[in-house]
Amino acid sequence: MKHSNLRSCVPHALAAFLLAGGLAASAQSLTLYKAQSSGSSVKIDGSSTIHNWTVEGKIIGGQFEVDPAFPLGGTPPAGKVNAKAKATIPVRSLKSGKATMDDVMQEHMKAKEFPKIDYELVGMNLKDSPKSASDPLMFDAQGKLTISGVTRTNAMLVTCDRADVSKLKFKSVANLKMTDYGISPPAPNIALGLIKTGDDIKVTIEWVTVLPKPDGDK
Numbered sequence: 001m002k003h004s005n006l007r008s009c010v011p012h013a014l015a016a017f018l019l020a021g022g023l024a025a026s027a028q029s030l031t032l033y034k035a036q037s038s039g040s041s042v043k044i045d046g047s048s049t050i051h052n053w054t055v056e057g058k059i060i061g062g063q064f065e066v067d068p069a070f071p072l073g074g075t076p077p078a079g080k081v082n083a084k085a086k087a088t089i090p091v092r093s094l095k096s097g098k099a100t101m102d103d104v105m106q107e108h109m110k111a112k113e114f115p116k117i118d119y120e121l122v123g124m125n126l127k128d129s130p131k132s133a134s135d136p137l138m139f140d141a142q143g144k145l146t147i148s149g150v151t152r153t154n155a156m157l158v159t160c161d162r163a164d165v166s167k168l169k170f171k172s173v174a175n176l177k178m179t180d181y182g183i184s185p186p187a188p189n190i191a192l193g194l195i196k197t198g199d200d201i202k203v204t205i206e207w208v209t210v211l212p213k214p215d216g217d218k
Helices: 003-027 099-108
Strands: 031-035 041-046 053-057 061-066 083-090 116-126 137-147 150-164 167-177 200-210
Touching: 053 099, 061 200
Parallel strands: none
Antiparallel strands: 031 061, 031 200, 041 053, 041 200, 061 083, 083 116, 116 137, 137 150, 150 167, 167 200
């Protein structure tokens, strides 16, 4: 290769190297919170022709990442927030207290084929600037929710308790329809006749995430 060609390639290669380094640094710049093994909960409320019903779970895995420039301990302005989140709920961790009902629920949710409920955040906006650093943060969140292999984008109002900025507690309520996720509302036959389950459900989430401790800390 001629020296002139070599000289012309060097700036381009250097620029590509610096760009790649910048992208890598950007990808690593978000502050990571991991799901805590205790304290989280999910509650699903529904109805049927004979009674209302509830199933509950205590396992929500995943992680939340946020721009370190976002003042979690202060009074951030309203607007778009640079954040990422992924959360996972094992279907078999949801329990009603009645084994027969759990079996029917898992069958209709296709738990063997799709053992997890997954959520991925795609956009987050702070609704209003909090009046004080002790007030919870209120977000409009858009995300992809996958249940029984069907993914739909939904919007939720999410409250974040950040009294301790090393532990973020997210709370939200979502009103969903089973049929939107390909789930036929159960209608089991029992001695009293056919029970019809309502299509509408209310999902209440409380998700606790924490800053990982530095290596060496107990």
